[in-house]
Amino acid sequence: MTALDNIADVERPVMHDAAQQLGLDTTGSRLISASSRLIWHLPVDRVALTITRPGSKTADDIGAEVAAVRSASAGGVRTPPLLAEPIELADSRFALPYRWIDGRAFESTDWPAGVVEAAKLARCDPEGLRRLRWPTDWPDPAWEPLLGQPLFTEISGRVHQAEQAVDDLLRVDNLVLCHGDLQPANFLVDEAGDPWLVDLEYACLTPPGWDAAKIILLADRFGDPASYDDLLRAWGELNPRDLASCVLAQEVQIVCWLLRMARAGGSRVEEESRARAKTLTNRHRRWRHLSG
Known part of the structure; x- marks a missing residue:
């Protein structure tokens, strides 16, 4: 079994x-x-x-x-x-x-159509939707035994910087709906070849570049998509400074999510969470998918 x-x-x-x-x-x-x-x-x-x-x-x-x-x-x-x-x-x-929805897994060739679908979220009615919330329990002292004191101190500083960046980004009037967890596993391609967005568990109101920033991270850290310049056009014109802040904040967020998972067990999760924490400031280092 x-x-x-x-x-x-x-x-x-x-x-x-x-x-x-x-x-x-x-x-x-x-x-x-x-x-x-x-x-x-x-x-x-x-x-x-x-x-x-x-x-x-x-x-x-x-x-x-x-x-x-x-x-x-x-x-x-x-x-x-x-x-x-x-x-x-x-x-x-x-x-x-x-x-x-009957369909197949999302593939690299599906990204152009996938981002077009994801970008539609930013044009949806935001009335009554919840704003992005940065977790209040980060950094978690329970991460220190996993990371060691020096790395834990470094990560804690990065978390506080990311939290401040998010606070600043949310002080605008043009917040939009985003998926919040764009990745190949959260797309499904139906029998007609059209992509569907699934699992809106983390969907919320964010700065306009939040979902676009995740595409940059997926390309830089996992190599899928292979490039992102053409894909970002689906979101129209984005503020470069705000987009960079979204990338930095989400990179920290991804590491923190994995550290939270590592507390629940599994040597593979612990190993990858340490590896990502150590390379958080090195954008040229690739991260592994846990299923890979």
Whole structure:
């Protein structure tokens, strides 16, 4: 059995409870992802049933995601719609029934169409959407044993600089909706060859260059996309100084997310989190995908 199979065995009762409350058929159900949250494919009703991990989200978090999804859909963005209102489960968990989209994994050749879809978010109605929030528990003292004192001190300074940069960037009137976690895994290409944006878990209002900055990071740190100059045009004219600040802040954010994951265990995550922290100031050093 695979690790995903083991998780599915443990989590299946929770999925059945959620599906029953939502009136969904679980025949042929299969767990397809178990990262920040669990995603089940329910083929009979063509549903991607997303279930949060215990205590990882609040009702306000779920409300913010729902608002972002609805704004994106109303703005013409290809993103799977919610088929019913989210429900709260035991252990501070939530279930969100999204429409299942048949398709294939995103490939490097899909980037031109993918960024066009992502850039549509910036033109969606921002009314009532939540602003970007920098985590209040960063830097976490629990990172010090993992990093060692000198590196922890350096990273802590970078975190405070990034937090200040974000505060400055948010003091504008032209905040726009962004995806917040653009990466190949959060695109799906349907049978017609059109890209869909999935997993708007971190969608929020940000400075205009926030999602564009993530494209720069993906190119510089992971080599996918291979280049970004042409892709950034999808967002129109961006302020170069603000874009650079978005890049620096998100680079720190990515390292901090991984350090948070490392606390939950796994030598591979710990190793990569240290490697990224050590090379945070060296843009020429590539980072590895955890699945690679």
